[in-house]
Amino acid sequence: MELKVVNDSRRAAYARGRMADFAARCRAAGLPVTPQRAAIIEALLRATDHPRAETICAEVRRRHPHVSLATVHRTLETLCRIGEARKVTTLHDSARYDGNLKPHHHVVCVRCRRIRDVEIAGLDTALGGAIRAPGFKPLGWSLEIQAVCDNCANSGERAGRSSETSGVGKTPHN
Amino acid sequence: MELKVVNDSRRAAYARGRMADFAARCRAAGLPVTPQRAAIIEALLRATDHPRAETICAEVRRRHPHVSLATVHRTLETLCRIGEARKVTTLHDSARYDGNLKPHHHVVCVRCRRIRDVEIAGLDTALGGAIRAPGFKPLGWSLEIQAVCDNCANSGERAGRSSETSGVGKTPHN
DNA sequence: TTCTCAGATGATAATTATTATCGTCCGGTA
DNA sequence: TACCGGACGATAATAATTATCATCTGAGAA
DSSP states (O other): OEEEEOOHHHHHHHHHHHHHTHHHHHHHTTOOOOHHHHHHHHHHHHOSSOOOHHHHHHHHHTTOTTOOHHHHHHHHHHHHHTTSOEEESOSOSSOEEEOOOSSOEEEEETTTOOEEEEEEETHHHHHHHHOOOTTEEEEEEEEEEEEEEHHHHHSOOOOSOGGGTTSOOSSOOO | OEEEEOOHHHHHHHHHHHHHTHHHHHHHTTOOOOHHHHHHHHHHHHOSSOOBHHHHHHHHHTTOTTOOHHHHHHHHHHHHHTTSOEEESOSOSSOEEEOOOSSOEEEEETTTOOEEEEEEETHHHHHHHHOOOTTEEEEEEEEEEEEEEHHHHHSOOOOSOTHHHHSOOSSOOO
């Protein structure tokens, strides 16, 4: 297993490609293409540091000074919903605590947010040998598995939270 | 690689063991043992679902109705600081967004919170084959590597945020 | 091009989680 | 038993996010 920090020049080419058909992908999702949306995805694609809503808002305001922070929050969620962006971390809206000190990982139900501990034999050993990130001194890691629990799968009801789909894709990701 | 959901009976035994020397571990850390602290760690160890501060507070209040929610927050952070508990997720206090849709993972600096994308060749393939959590239908996963970036390592200054140590251990964890 | 309307936006209020403040209380040692 | 530093409870303050609502606009239809 080999770890590689993603480099910036390839990112820029990727960003150009994404911008090229952003409007088409918006319309395909049934959403009007507004200048705000274009500016926000552009700022997000230009950034290399996984910015917060407020950072993006500041960036966008350099060209569109009237844009509201609420719009940036809304738009970022929208972009996540249609698969144009991802939210890093936080399926949870509040901190969760764990008394289990043994090395383990977590399965989180994306609907009810229930969390269960899991042990994955071999993973920590494999990662421990593999993780040497240039520019970083690794301290530890955590794997979160996003899933739907049987309870939620059976009761066909959907969660009220919009973030069910916003942090998670159908394919392994993040 | 084999995934195993941690079972409850073993957890109960583990919890009893932890409670047995909690007072000693507190004093070893230089902290007085208060009834609140004991009640809070007990509630945390009894819970199987990685509760939030408010949930623990409600549980604790069944026996100690006077306990303040602020105390629960403070105490949970304290427990994390001395290594008696862990915070699940959230090295971040606000949502971070990512425009990169290609499968990848993240390295996060525990001091400055900077995030970089990393690709770990082989990991997703290995996990994709391994993850079959009973009771859950997996959708995806995310690996977060906690680290100190070179910038922060050089400038010896410590982060103001208390959570540098609260979510991360010296050994691979979570 | 103009009309029309669902949905987007901006301004602002409200909500939620968490942390800070401060006066009082108490665990643990002398 | 007295003392002291830290912990506690009550409450205010802060920070991030979401809701509300009146207005505006993108984009398809006429």
